[in-house]
Amino acid sequence: MADKPKKPGFTGWKFTLIYLVVFLAVMSGVNMFLAGKNTSSIDFSEFKNKIKSGEIKRVELTESTFTGYISEKKAESAQKIPFPPINLLKSESAPEAVYRTVAINDPELLKLMDEKNISYYAVSRQSGAILGVILNMVLPIALIVIIGRILMKRAGLGGGMLSVGQNKAVIIAEGDVATRFSDVAGVDEAKEELVEVVDFLKSPQKYTAIGGKIPRGVLLVGPPGTGKTLLARAVAGEASVSFFRMSGADFVEMFVGVGAARVRDLFKQARDKAPCIIFIDELDAIGKSRINNIAGGNDEREQTLNQLLVEMDGFDNTRGLIILAATNRPDVLDPALLRPGRFDRQVLVDRPDLSGREAILTIHSKLVKLSPRVDLAAVARSTSGFSGADLANIVNEAALLAVRGGRVLVDQKDFFEAIEKTVAGLQKKSRVMSDEVRRVIAVHETGHALAAAFTPNSDPVQKISIIPRGFGALGYTLQMPVEDRYIVTEEELLGKIDVLLAGRAAEEIVFGQISTGAANDLTKVTDIARKMITDYGMSGRYKNTALTQRGGGMSGESMPDPFMHREYSEAAQQYIDEEVARIAASRYEYVKTLLGGKRRLLNKVTALLMEKETLDEKEFKEVVQSDGV
Ligand code: ADP
Ligand code: MG
Ligand code: ZN
Numbered sequence: 001m002a003d004k005p006k007k008p009g010f011t012g013w014k015f016t017l018i019y020l021v022v023f024l025a026v027m028s029g030v031n032m033f034l035a036g037k038n039t040s041s042i043d044f045s046e047f048k049n050k051i052k053s054g055e056i057k058r059v060e061l062t063e064s065t066f067t068g069y070i071s072e073k074k075a076e077s078a079q080k081i082p083f084p085p086i087n088l089l090k091s092e093s094a095p096e097a098v099y100r101t102v103a104i105n106d107p108e109l110l111k112l113m114d115e116k117n118i119s120y121y122a123v124s125r126q127s128g129a130i131l132g133v134i135l136n137m138v139l140p141i142a143l144i145v146i147i148g149r150i151l152m153k154r155a156g157l158g159g160g161m162l163s164v165g166q167n168k169a170v171i172i173a174e175g176d177v178a179t180r181f182s183d184v185a186g187v188d189e190a191k192e193e194l195v196e197v198v199d200f201l202k203s204p205q206k207y208t209a210i211g212g213k214i215p216r217g218v219l220l221v222g223p224p225g226t227g228k229t230l231l232a233r234a235v236a237g238e239a240s241v242s243f244f245r246m247s248g249a250d251f252v253e254m255f256v257g258v259g260a261a262r263v264r265d266l267f268k269q270a271r272d273k274a275p276c277i278i279f280i281d282e283l284d285a286i287g288k289s290r291i292n293n294i295a296g297g298n299d300e301r302e303q304t305l306n307q308l309l310v311e312m313d314g315f316d317n318t319r320g321l322i323i324l325a326a327t328n329r330p331d332v333l334d335p336a337l338l339r340p341g342r343f344d345r346q347v348l349v350d351r352p353d354l355s356g357r358e359a360i361l362t363i364h365s366k367l368v369k370l371s372p373r374v375d376l377a378a379v380a381r382s383t384s385g386f387s388g389a390d391l392a393n394i395v396n397e398a399a400l401l402a403v404r405g406g407r408v409l410v411d412q413k414d415f416f417e418a419i420e421k422t423v424a425g426l427q428k429k430s431r432v433m434s435d436e437v438r439r440v441i442a443v444h445e446t447g448h449a450l451a452a453a454f455t456p457n458s459d460p461v462q463k464i465s466i467i468p469r470g471f472g473a474l475g476y477t478l479q480m481p482v483e484d485r486y487i488v489t490e491e492e493l494l495g496k497i498d499v500l501l502a503g504r505a506a507e508e509i510v511f512g513q514i515s516t517g518a519a520n521d522l523t524k525v526t527d528i529a530r531k532m533i534t535d536y537g538m539s540g541r542y543k544n545t546a547l548t549q550r551g552g553g554m555s556g557e558s559m560p561d562p563f564m565h566r567e568y569s570e571a572a573q574q575y576i577d578e579e580v581a582r583i584a585a586s587r588y589e590y591v592k593t594l595l596g597g598k599r600r601l602l603n604k605v606t607a608l609l610m611e612k613e614t615l616d617e618k619e620f621k622e623v624v625q626s627d628g629v
Contacts, residue, residue, distance in 0.1 A: 024140060039067075039098040047101040051112055056099060059113060059120040066109075068099040072119065173244050173273055177237040184227050184234050185363055186356025186388060190220070193347045194235050197322060201239035201275050204320040215345050217312060217323040219283070219338075221330045222349030225389030228326035231349060232279040235324065242276040244269065248285030251304045259286065259304030267311040275320025280308075283325040283343075287333045305334060312342045351387050351467050353614040354380055360388050364395040371409035379415045384613060385432040385468060386422070394418045433468070438610060440507060441466045441475040444517050446605045447506025448477040448499055449615075450598055451591055453624055455495040464605075465614040490538050493528055497583065498591045500525045505592040506602060522584075529580040539579050547572055601627045 042050075047068060050056045056068035113120050181191055200207055200214055207214050220228040236243035244266060251259040270278050280286075286304045315321055325343060327333065337343050352360055357380035365376065383391060397418035402410040426432040433441070445464050452458045459479035466475040479499075504518035533539040534547040547568045566573065595602060605623055609615055615623075 039100055042099050042101050044101045044104050044106070047099055048106075048109060048112065050099055051109070051116060051118060054116060057118060059118055061120060061122040062103065064103050066101050066103050068101075070097050173242040173269070173276065174236070175242050176240070177233055177243050179230065179233040179237040181234050181238055183363060184230050184388075185359035186352025187227055187231065187349050188356075190222075190231060190347045190349045193345070194218070194231060197324075198235055198238045201235070201241050201277070201320050201322060204275060204318060208318045214318070215322065216315075216341060217325065217343035217345070219330070219343040219346045220324065220326040220349050221346055222326075222328060223351060223387060224328050225387035226349045226351055227388045228349050229279075229281060230388070232277070232281075232324045232326065236277045236279075239275070239277075241320070242273050243279060244273075244276065245279045245281065248280060248282040248287065251286050252301055257300075257303060259300055260307035263304060263307040263311055267315060270321055271315060271319075278321070278323045280323065280325040283327045283337070284329040284332050287325075287327070287337050305337075309336055309342065350465075351385065352391075353465070353467055354384075354612055357383055357386065357391060360391045361395065364392045365410075368395060368399045369409050371407075371411045374410065374412050374415065378412070379419070382416070382419055384438070385426065390422060390426065394422060397421065438466055439606070440511070440515055440517065442606045442609045443506050443510045443602070444503040444515075445475040445477050446602055446609060447502040447504070447509075447595055448521075449620060450506075450595060450602060450605065450624075451499045451502030452477070452479055453620075454594060454598070455498055457489075457492050458495050458499060460617065461620050462617050463614060464609060464620060466609055467613055490532070490536075493532055493536075493538075494583075494587060497525050497528055497587045498594075500528075501584070501588045502591045502595060505588060506595055509592065509596055509599065510602070510606075525584055525587075526580055529583040530576060532583070533576050533579050539575075541575055541579075542572065547576065 044066075047056075047066060050068060051059070055070060057072045058069040060067040060069070110120070181195075184191065197215060197218060204214070220231060222228055232245075233243065246262075246266060251262050266278060270276055286301055286308065288301065288305075312323060323343070326349075330346070338346075358377050361376045361379055365374075379394070383394065386394070394415065395418075398410050398414040401414040401417055402408075405414070407414075423432050445466060449461045449464045452461050461477060461479055463478040464475075465478075468475070500521040501518075503521055504514050507517070508514050533542065534549075537544040537546060547566070549564050549566045601624065604627065605615070605620070608619075608623060612619070
């Protein structure tokens with residue numbers, strides 16, 4: 001980030017301020033001292049008397065005052081243009097006793113002075129007076145204003161404020177992005193989704209003519225280093241449009257309002273350049289849920305987020321402007337960001353599986369001279385859990401090792417040495433797992449998948465994977481609903497519970513012991529079972545009864561209501577808890593029996609999953625059917 005406003009230099013401006021105060025105090029002190037020393041204001045009559053008595057020997061006349069001096073000599077400096085301020089002038093010409101009175105148009109006075117032979121003269125103070133006003137009042141004010149300005153500027157406020165939003169240094173559109181989809185591998189599903197975005201950017205009118213709905217925001221979700229930034233760039237490259245890239249952290253500034261101004265500015269520039277892509281990397285930096293920080297929210301971030309929401313709602317996306325964003329913390333995002341019309345399309349960018357890793361290795365080895373002995377498939381096999389960035393790093397590291405070893409071609413052993421170096425680091429971050437752990441995960445996921453396959457009306461298995469996803473789950477089994485279900489039967493709810501419990505059941509069947517890997521599944525099981533009892537009236541004792549909880553109406557979106565209270569007895573609560581446990585226990589026994597009868601298939605799928613790391617719908621179906629069930 002380039003021109004972040006500087007922190008005000010506290011010692012600097014404090015010093016200036018003190019200096020100013022001292023200066024003014026001294027000035028007025030000197031004025032009072034000098035002016036007040038010998039000059040005494042007296043009544044006109046007394047003034048007259050002093051002339052009569054001959055004490056006053058010389059009189060200076062101005063429009064407003066008569067000044068009497070006791071010496072005859074006229075001070076030279078009296079005619080000088082006064083500086084410093086006018087008060088000093090009088091005192092300068094008055095080292096002696098001076099009497100001053102208010103000017104009165106009294107012809108007798110002149111006569112008297114003529115009689116007494118007193119020299120009198122008029123001094124036009126007109127110019128002096130104006131100058132005096134200027135010097136006495138305007139100058140200090142001007143000084144204060146100037147110093148004030150300097151201080152404000154240092155603090156980055158005031159005049160500087162207007163230009164803050166125009167952040168020239170950060171937002172630069174990249175034209176001619178060279179990245180293409182062919183530079184990205186191992187994330188085929190994400191690529192497929194983005195092809196449509198590219199097509200839209202290339203010819204928006206094709207879509208608008210038909211009245212089709214165009215995506216506004218696409219959120220790339222995935223662990224670090226999986227190629228989210230690379231993909232966003234590839235979209236811009238494929239569509240040959242400009243690419244505005246900003247990181248979420250760039251928006252979060254110390255001054256409230258700066259981030260919001262930057263968002264406004266970004267969108268303004270992008271609108272002028274459309275068709276183009278705005279890419280907000282690390283969206284979570286600004287998009288964190290506002291709900292989670294009730295105590296001491298970050299005003300600045302909230303304002304920035306609000307501005308982003310306003311801009312996303314406001315822009316006319318028929319002109320080919322698309323917002324891409326990336327995050328590896330989708331769980332912390334504010335739900336408002338994910339609403340329709342904003343980032344309603346989410347694309348999962350996962351760590352690559354075996355074939356994906358080989359493809360990524362191939363891409364990155366293009367620029368490296370490989371010995372013919374190098375087997376990238378073997379390298380891919382021993383890099384389970386590595387991200388695209390890790391693999392790019394392996395290739396680079398292997399090349400460096402070859403150079404260090406004085407070889408002109410990169411050898412297989414360079415690759416393995418590079419892998420070994422990296423694995424240690426990744427194991428600490430629990431991204432690379434030992435074979436035993438992978439086996440437990442494979443058995444667990446196979447359990448889910450098989451239970452789904454043999455539960456009537458269950459959603460078909462779309463994908464099984466033992467590649468850690470980075471959001472808690474170590475592996476996952478993806479089920480896709482065939483249709484949107486508006487009504488779910490009791491049997492289907494129990495089926496869901498069966499599938500969820502099947503992971504742990506499979507572990508128990510194969511290893512004779514259970515692990516913590518099922519924690520997430522158990523939360524869901526408990527949730528479904530509880531709802532069956534409280535909301536759907538599907539329990540024995542409270543059949544067709546809703547055991548409701550009512551809130552104080554204070555809850556926001558996804559925020560638990562602190563004033564929630566249940567409208568049923570303590571006894572009912574106890575029954576609910578026991579009944580949930582009973583359902584879970586009986587379904588667990590059921591699913592364990594189910595899987596126990598498919599032991600051979602369980603082993604077969606597990607082995608295949610260990611080998612390939614991911615199985616898609618077709619591959620999974622094939623094994624199940626080949627088993628002749
Ligand atoms: P992310 O934004 O998801 O953290 P990046 O896109 O910044 O990851 O990836 C960093 C680098 O790692 C890329 O520039 C590229 O060299 C390499 N890389 C990551 N994922 C892939 C992939 N799927 N295919 C090819 N290279 C990749
Ligand atoms: Mg990135
Ligand atoms: Zn599970």
